[in-house]
Amino acid sequence: MPRDLRVKASLAVLIAMAGAALCVPLMASTPSTAIGDVLATRLVPPLSTDRLGHWHLLGTDAFGRDVFVRLWSAARVSLGVGLAGSLLGGTLGVALGAIAGWYGGWFDRLIGAVSDAMLAIPRLVLLLVIASLWGPGVESVVTVLALTGWMSIMRLVRAEVQGVAVLPYVEGARALGVASPRLLRAHVLPNALTSAWVAMTLGVGNAMLLESGLSFLGLGVQPPAASWGNMIAGGREWLLVAPWIALSPGVLLVMTVVACTVLGDGLRLSRGASHAVSRTPSPAA
Amino acid sequence: MPSIARRLVDALVLLWLVTSLTFLLIHLAPGDPAALLIAPSASADDVQRQRALLGLDAPLPLQYARWIGGVLRGDLGDSLVRSQPVLRIIGDAFPISLFLGGISLLISFVVGTALGMFQALRASRSADTTLTVLTTAAYAAPSFWLALALVVLATSGAAWLGLPGWLRLPAFGMYDPAVSPDARHVADLLRHAVLPLLVLSVPGVAGVARYARQSLRDAADAPHVQTAMARGVPRGMAERRYILRNALTPLVVLAGLTLPGIIAGSVFVEQVFAWPGLGRTMVGAIAGRDYPVVLGLTLVYAAVVIGSNLAADVLLLRLDPRRRIR
Numbered sequence: 001m002p003r004d005l006r007v008k009a010s011l012a013v014l015i016a017m018a019g020a021a022l023c024v025p026l027m028a029s030t031p032s033t034a035i036g037d038v039l040a041t042r043l044v045p046p047l048s049t050d051r052l053g054h055w056h057l058l059g060t061d062a063f064g065r066d067v068f069v070r071l072w073s074a075a076r077v078s079l080g081v082g083l084a085g086s087l088l089g090g091t092l093g094v095a096l097g098a099i100a101g102w103y104g105g106w107f108d109r110l111i112g113a114v115s116d117a118m119l120a121i122p123r124l125v126l127l128l129v130i131a132s133l134w135g136p137g138v139e140s141v142v143t144v145l146a147l148t149g150w151m152s153i154m155r156l157v158r159a160e161v162q163g164v165a166v167l168p169y170v171e172g173a174r175a176l177g178v179a180s181p182r183l184l185r186a187h188v189l190p191n192a193l194t195s196a197w198v199a200m201t202l203g204v205g206n207a208m209l210l211e212s213g214l215s216f217l218g219l220g221v222q223p224p225a226a227s228w229g230n231m232i233a234g235g236r237e238w239l240l241v242a243p244w245i246a247l248s249p250g251v252l253l254v255m256t257v258v259a260c261t262v263l264g265d266g267l268r269l270s271r272g273a274s275h276a277v278s279r280t281p282s283p284a285a
Numbered sequence: 286m287p288s289i290a291r292r293l294v295d296a297l298v299l300l301w302l303v304t305s306l307t308f309l310l311i312h313l314a315p316g317d318p319a320a321l322l323i324a325p326s327a328s329a330d331d332v333q334r335q336r337a338l339l340g341l342d343a344p345l346p347l348q349y350a351r352w353i354g355g356v357l358r359g360d361l362g363d364s365l366v367r368s369q370p371v372l373r374i375i376g377d378a379f380p381i382s383l384f385l386g387g388i389s390l391l392i393s394f395v396v397g398t399a400l401g402m403f404q405a406l407r408a409s410r411s412a413d414t415t416l417t418v419l420t421t422a423a424y425a426a427p428s429f430w431l432a433l434a435l436v437v438l439a440t441s442g443a444a445w446l447g448l449p450g451w452l453r454l455p456a457f458g459m460y461d462p463a464v465s466p467d468a469r470h471v472a473d474l475l476r477h478a479v480l481p482l483l484v485l486s487v488p489g490v491a492g493v494a495r496y497a498r499q500s501l502r503d504a505a506d507a508p509h510v511q512t513a514m515a516r517g518v519p520r521g522m523a524e525r526r527y528i529l530r531n532a533l534t535p536l537v538v539l540a541g542l543t544l545p546g547i548i549a550g551s552v553f554v555e556q557v558f559a560w561p562g563l564g565r566t567m568v569g570a571i572a573g574r575d576y577p578v579v580l581g582l583t584l585v586y587a588a589v590v591i592g593s594n595l596a597a598d599v600l601l602l603r604l605d606p607r608r609r610i611r
Contacts, residue, residue: 113302114302114306116299116302117299117302117303117306118303118306120299120300120303120587120590120591120594121303121307121583121586121587121590122544122545122546122548122549122586122590123545123549124545124548124549124552125548125549125552125567125582125583125586128552128567128568128571129307129310129311129314129571129579129583130310131571132311132314132316132571132572132574133310133313133314133315134315205425209425209427212427212430213427213429213549213553216427216429216553217552217553217556217568229427232427232429232430232433235433236433236557239433239436239437240436240437240440240441243437243441243442246430246433247430247433247434247437249430250426250427250430250431250433250434253425253426253427253430254422254425254426254430257425258421258422258425261421261424261425262421
């Protein structure tokens with residue numbers, strides 16, 4: 001498939017996912033966490049009808065909740081957490097990288113040392129340690145993702161800022177008397193963000209994988225609220241009786257992460273930032 | 286070489302930074318190991334006594350000094366929960382993770398490089414596209430989900446599809462090889478290891494294949510290769526001498542990049558298949574606020590990652606003369 005088409009296709013997949021996440025839970029006849037007549041409705045296989053006469057596309061789970069509806073209300077959490085975690089970590093990385101690259105000095109050395117140290121621990125281990133700082137929940141997962149995801153973007157932005165800072169137009173602006181903070185904000189930073197955007201796009205998929213991993217280990221989103229990770233964890237006990245509970249969230253997760261990867265790769269090549277980010281998200285979960 | 290000595294010093298400083306950072310983080314975490322250890326009905330005095338017993342009542346800088354002092358003497362302290370030396374707990378768990386991680390690292394490299402080479406140099410356009418789609422998807426699959434899917438496939442799925450008996454692989458319930466190490470139990474161990482190893486290797490193979498394919502493509506597009514081809518150098522010789530040599534050297538660096546993924550993967554794989562390795566120990570220790578065990582394991586993880594990065598750097602320096610100039 002030509003690259004352009006691939007990018008459009010992955011964008012379409014992501015938009016469709018977001019649309020379904022918004023609409024499906026609204027159109028459902030019962031909320032995704034409500035538990036009704038468990039004995040009549042539990043563990044119904046996909047494409048069949050329960051004893052109350054309701055038809056379920058992807059079957060029901062051990063509490064008789066419709067897996068399809070639950071899947072899309074979980075998508076709200078998973079997509080939201082991935083997006084928020086990556087954006088927040090990216091913002092932190094851009095801010096720290098810009099200051100470190102522009103001003104240099106002791107701040108640069110301190111940030112460099114901290115990021116080196118944090119990169120030397122496998123991110124999942126770091127996540128587990130930091131996740132224990134707060135009780136499990138959506139907000140703490142986002143915070144933890146941001147706190148462990150800023151390092152590579154900080155390095156990218158720092159290097160780009162240092163590269164742009166020596167260009168003649170910056171020298172010119174400085175000679176014209178533009179104040180240093182304003183110079184950084186208005187003239188240098190906008191030209192140093194291309195690779196950061198690419199890295200953030202790739203980071204969304206990675207953040208979603210890590211969220212699902214944390215939720216799977218019980219440190220992330222807590223039931224009865226659904227996320228793709230804790231749906232997989234919850235379906236684990238019923239794996240051999242009702243494999244659809246644990247397996248269907250993973251299919252959506254893989255699709256979303258692949259779409260983010262393709263989109264990020266496409267952005268990277270089209271915006272000519274090929275030298276900047278060559279690594280796709282590491283197989284973190 | 287002075288540059289290697291400098292890198293070694295850098296690595297040690299980094300290791301110190303990592304452990305100090307972890308020490309700070311884990312002690313900042315709410316939750317008192319002493320309170321987790323004794324009955325919930327215990328009085329505040331009892332909790333206080335337990336804290337004193339574990340040395341947790343000392344000010345943080347003093348605890349840090351004690352811990353660092355111990356580490357320098359080769360003593361990582363005792364577990365708060367299991368009252369065993371941390372070194373012994375790590376020593377028990379390490380071989381299990383080494384077995385799983387080492388073999389899957391090897392599989393990742395051999396199979397991944399071969400796959401990447403095939404894609405870049407031999408595959409037809411459609412085969413290349415298919416493999417790219419497959420590796421991208423495999424790279425994106427969370428390993429715990431992959432593990433569960435494979436368990437379904439190898440157990441009830443295999444029975445349902447009527448697959449031959451040898452394809453029905455066990456996921457749980459193996460003999461402890463430490464208890465009775467005879468041939469039958471080793472065979473049992475190997476049968477049980479197939480699924481975990483498969484799950485651990487799939488993302489590694491996919492990652493290495495993607496990297497190797499790109500690296501080979503870039504090397505094949507280089508002007509000197511085109512010149513060689515135009516001069517009539519046979520294709521096979523051009524591939525061996527000009528493409529592979531240039532493209533496969535950077536793969537050495539991948540050891541440093543693949544390792545964290547395998548470590549993270551092993552946390553989930555050990556969790557799903559109940560193998561008592563480092564990852565499972567880590568998850569348990571964090572939940573129980575077992576500070577010495579968490580710190581000891583972080584030290585091991587960081588040492589492995591930093592050490593492999595250092596080894597990759599040094600190896601690259603030897604393999605690639607261009608890097609020695611700077």
